[in-house]
Structures are given as structure tokens and as C-alpha cells.
Amino acid sequence: MGTRLRDIIEDIGGGIPDGRAFKAVQTGGPSGGCIPEAHLDTPVDYDSLKTLGTMMGSGGMIIMDDTSSMVDVARYFMEFCMTESCGKCIPCRAGTFQMHELLSRIAKSQGTRADLALLEELCEVVQATSLCGLGQTAPNPVLSTLRYFREEYEEKLAGG
Ligand code: SF4
Numbered sequence: 368m369g370t371r372l373r374d375i376i377e378d379i380g381g382g383i384p385d386g387r388a389f390k391a392v393q394t395g396g397p398s399g400g401c402i403p404e405a406h407l408d409t410p411v412d413y414d415s416l417k418t419l420g421t422m423m424g425s426g427g428m429i430i431m432d433d434t435s436s437m438v439d440v441a442r443y444f445m446e447f448c449m450t451e452s453c454g455k456c457i458p459c460r461a462g463t464f465q466m467h468e469l470l471s472r473i474a475k476s477q478g479t480r481a482d483l484a485l486l487e488e489l490c491e492v493v494q495a496t497s498l499c500g501l502g503q504t505a506p507n508p509v510l511s512t513l514r515y516f517r518e519e520y521e522e523k524l525a526g527g
Contacts, residue, residue, distance in 0.1 A: 373407040376430055387432035391515070393440070395424025397447040398504035400511030401431070401440060420511040422504065437516040438523050441508045442470035448505035459502025462493035466509065473523050483520055487513065 372392055376382065383389050391401040394411075400421030402409070409415050413423050431440065449463035469486040472478040490506035490513075497503045513520060 368412055369410045371408050371410055372402065375411065375428065376407070380430065383430070383432050385432075387434065389430070390433045390435050391431045391437065391440075391512075393421070393429040393431070393444075393508065394427070395422040395504075395507075396427050397444045397451075398422075398501065398507050399424050399427075400507045401437065401515065402511070403515045420514055421507060424504075436474070437512040437519045438470065438474045441512045442467065442474050444508040445470055445505065448501065451501060452505075453501075456496075456498040456502065458493045459497040459499075459505065462489055462497070462502065463505050465489055466493070466506070470509070473520060476523050477525055478523065479525055483524065 393401045445467045449467045454460045494506045
């Protein structure tokens, strides 16, 4: 606690292998957010991570290099949350499924600007209305990648 993300990644973890560049660190497990290079000097604590749009969660970290597509990353974690949803409440049960559909479409360069707007709207609704922490945090990977890597979504929209 209190150690900078940069120190954990570069010193303790040994940095990015094979001469690749750092792109993002995802903290907190599948429903955590992705943090870009600009925030690597942030100390790891509950409040700081929350401010960046992520969380402590399980304490896990996934480090991504510059070969990672952040739209694919968001789709991958949404698939996990969709599968883990217990189905008790509609926002999470239907919302994770629909968000996964939209992310898959955008990842295949078949999504429209309206799909992207709907995805953002769904993130807010699912976050605000789901019954438990799984649904409330499931949009985090999408919201954080939209916050820090929005250009990758824009590039993937149908028609460029
Ligand atoms: S938010 Fe929780 S209670 Fe609702 S469907 Fe998801 S896992 Fe179940």
C-alpha cells in the first residue's frame, strides 16, 4: 500500500519484456479499470485507484503492452462479467449481455456511433441500478478505456 504503480511494474515486476512499450495496467480483477502511462506515479491505495476510475478489488494487476487493443480488453472482461452474472436482477443480466454484444460489434469494426453512445448509456444504467457489486462494477473496464483510450473506439467504428 502506498507504493507507486510504476515501482510495482518496473522495479518489482521487472518492466515490460521483449522491448515492448507499456500501455495500461488493469487493477482490481475483471471489473477493474485500465490506467494509462500518465498515471503510473499514482500510489496504490483505495482512494487513489477509485479517483482514476478503477479499484483495489482483489489486488490483482494485469499489465498490457502496446500490442493490446483496449476495445478487445474491454470486451474480454465484459464476457467474464456476463458469464459470472447470477441473473437475479435485470440491469446486470441483460446489461452485461448487451454491452458484450456492442463491444463485439465495435471490435469487429461493425459498430456505429449510435452503438458507442448506447454502450456509454448502458454503462451508466448498469452501474447505477444493479443489485450487487458485480453489476455495479462490470462497466469499469469499458468506462476506463473510454476515458483514457477513446480514440481506439473511434478508430474501430464502421467506416473508420
Ligand atoms: S448485479 Fe449481482 S444480483 Fe444482479 S444479476 Fe448481477 S450478480 Fe446477480
